[in-house]
Amino acid sequence: MSSFIVAYGTGEGQTAKVADRIVAALADRGHDATSVNVSEDGSDVAVEDYDAVLVGASVHAGKHQEAVVDFVSDNREALSARPTAFFQVSLSSATEEGVDQAADYVESFLSETEWNPDRIAQFGGALRFSEYGFLMRFMMKQIVKRTMSDVDTSRDTEFTDWDAVENFANDVAAFVEGRLGVPAPASDETERR
Known part of the structure; x- marks a missing residue:
């Protein structure tokens, strides 16, 4: 079992819903996972206390929450020492025409924070x-x-593809399990034998 923190910022609550779904998927795999809204409690998060970190932000008027930008910038060294992932929630990701714009938002965020997460996902908002x-x-x-x-x-x-959210959470979990040498959880099939 690994410990995960899902640190996020939200404008209207959709990113919080995505963070909660990720936490549930990680817990279903047997990991200890918790989420925190960094706009409210970011200064209380000690990244060093977790094996892996996921960061999520929504886009409003072309910008991510300043609290999320600050959280990543302030914790860049600790983030680089462990498996990490970034997910973005935006209306741009809800349409084929907006996907390139959503990708530009991600690139801007990563450039601004000078962070290189191991996994990245983009989800439609609401x-x-x-x-x-x-x-x-x-x-x-x-x-x-x-x-x-x-x-x-x-x-x-609501434009969020919840299957994609769970697939992302499982992909991140599998990556962390592999990187940290944590055994993958037993499947239902294995448990029945």
Whole structure:
């Protein structure tokens, strides 16, 4: 069993949902995993206390949360000493047309923080029209009509591919198990024998 911390920043809660799903997938493999919102508790995280670190951030107006940028920059040396992964949540990742833009956001983040994670993933975000104020709801509806004309703006929509999130978590876990020499968890088939 390895210890994982999933440190993230979120704007509207979707990145927190992704972090929680990653924690659940890691726990299902038998690892000790916890998540922390670095915008609230980042200074309390001692990266050195964990075998592996996953960092997640969402993109708003082309930027990641400053708390996540600071967390990675402040912990760059400790991050380089252990297996790491980065995941990004954005609306750009929700469309084929936006994938290149989402990749540019990742490159900018990695360049700004001078960090080289072992694994990277990009996930679609969510539109929470019911939670936006009047002006934000109006602006988002206009943007969606131009860029995602098939989306119903009268209701909230989630674009996250949850199978991809679990596959990413399992890929990271397998990488960490291999790098640290931790035995892979027994499958259900092995346990039945």
